[in-house]
Amino acid sequence: MLPLFENYLEFIQKIHPLSPESIEALMPFLQQKNFAKKDFLVRQGNISDELYFIISGCVREYFEDANADEINTWFGFENAVAVSTYSFFSQKPSLTNIQTLEDTETIVIRHEDIHKLYNQFHEIERLGRLLAEQYLVQIEEMKIILQTLSARQRYEYLLQNKPDFIKRIPLKYLASFLGIKLETLSRVRGQK
Amino acid sequence: MLPLFENYLEFIQKIHPLSPESIEALMPFLQQKNFAKKDFLVRQGNISDELYFIISGCVREYFEDANADEINTWFGFENAVAVSTYSFFSQKPSLTNIQTLEDTETIVIRHEDIHKLYNQFHEIERLGRLLAEQYLVQIEEMKIILQTLSARQRYEYLLQNKPDFIKRIPLKYLASFLGIKLETLSRVRGQK
DNA sequence: ATAAATGTTTGATAAATGTCAAATAATTTG
DNA sequence: CAAATTATTTGACATTTATCAAACATTTAT
Incomplete structure (x- = not known):
């Protein structure tokens, strides 16, 4: 077994243990894909037919609003599944981008293949x-x-529940994730 | 076929058509339950082991925050599924109440029975x-x-996307659903 | 039909958050 | 390493939203 796949299988087995037969059937569909910092896994407007398991690194999901501001909707680190839900589920154009914030290693599985396995x-x-x-x-x-x-309580929520976010994600991105402005976030965290 | 079950089966078939065998197996587990206005389908703190399909009427999901204010998180009308997601999925105590806003007819299926059917x-x-x-x-x-x-844009979103909400749900409840205060909601909708 | 309860609006004011501009600080790149 | 870029902080001020109190309107129960 490639060591890279271990985390992935462990992640899956924690949610629902699979039989050896299922795992054997699954393995050929898994593919490793590595991305450099700022690469895109998914682009707004494209149909997203891949689901990513993050082995290492960090990604953000975001979209551009009417004022061309970026709104960050999700962040994922090691051992998380990154997927443009609406697009992947419905196979319609994605409403969001998914982009790395660091060099990122992933395991990819395609929509089509997942559905083969589902069947x-x-x-x-x-x-x-x-x-x-x-x-x-x-x-x-x-x-x-x-x-x-x-605003202050949202920041405190992050501090207590998602300390990694504060360590690894620029405030610039966290602000829209929290639904507040960068300057407000900066002030809120200064006074504490 | 009891006419009351028709809407339910239609709802299901639109999501995923079932074979006659599955439907036949499903039917015995469906139960009709009617609720008077203000009755509770689910209570905060109890494990919710039932999932409701609303035949007629209207329900709200809400919880009490630290200040004992009620925060409304979801509203459902005819042909919607009402379920305390966290509790139903995990079979842990519910974080929310589900309460009718009108006399409401539902079709109920139990967690245990759904899982039998899943198997x-x-x-x-x-x-x-x-x-x-x-x-x-x-x-x-x-x-x-x-x-x-x-606040204003949230109200306009409701107007355009959920006109039923505005027609049938008291502003009092809509305010916390929109994450704003009652007075603000009242003002926002006055000036338009 | 009336009183009581519930729901909504309005006003005055306070608090929170946003906006715009500029200054610092940190990071990246040649 | 220095310049350039990117990220964060700070200040002054504007706008939005909350708060508290009261009036008004609607619904419910007797």
Whole structure:
């Protein structure tokens, strides 16, 4: 087994253990892809037919709003799944970009291949369901943060719950992720 | 076929068509439950082991924040699935209440029974996956609204995209759903 | 039909956040 | 390493939103 795939399989098995047969069927569809800093995994407007598991590095998902400002919607580090959900699920043009913030190693699996595996192995479809459910709950949490917290409280939420974000992601990007302006974020974190 | 189940089956078939065998297996687990206005389908702190399909009426999902203010997180009308996602998926205590805003007829299916069906029918598990994916994309949309729009723009979003909300849901509840105060919402909609 | 309860609007003011401009600080590149 | 670029902070001020109080309107229950 290539050592790079170990993290990926471990990640999967934690969500839903797979039989040796499923894993054997899955492996040929996995492909390693490495990206330099600032490369794009997904581009707004294109249909995203790949799902990425991040082995190392860091990516952001963002879109451009009406004023051509970038709105960051998601950040992912090692051992996270990066996917342009709407596009990948519906196979329609992506509303977002996914771009690396550092050199990043990924394991890629294609939409088409996942669906082959879904058809062939009920337990892989179950994995897909569980992954979607978990992802959903995470998005819901972030939605509540944006719905209920002040700028200062949003920053404190990051401090307590996503310390990696503050360590590794430029404030510039974190601001729109938190739904506040860069200057406000800078002030809020100065006074604490 | 009881006419009440028709909408439910139609809803399901639109997401993923099921074979007659699956439908036959599913039917015995469906149960009709009617609620009076202000009744609770789910209570914060309890494990929610039921998923509701709304035949008629209207429900809200909400939780109480640290100041004992109610934060509304979701509204559902006819032909929507109401579920306390976190609790139902993880079978841990619910973070939210689900309460009717009008007399409401539902079709209920239990967590345990869904999982029996998942085990027995791959295609029902697929339905579950697709439902989770769709739900996820909807939550993501609302997250973007809260992340990027001003109070006035949030109201205009509702006007254009969820006119039913404005017709049928008291402003009092819509305000926290939009992440703004009642008075602000009232002002914003007065000046238009 | 009326009183009580619930829901919405309005006003005055305070607090939070945004805007624009400029100064520092940190990082990248030749 | 120095210049150029990118990122962050700070200041003055504008705008938005919240807060608190009260009035007004609508719905519900008797």
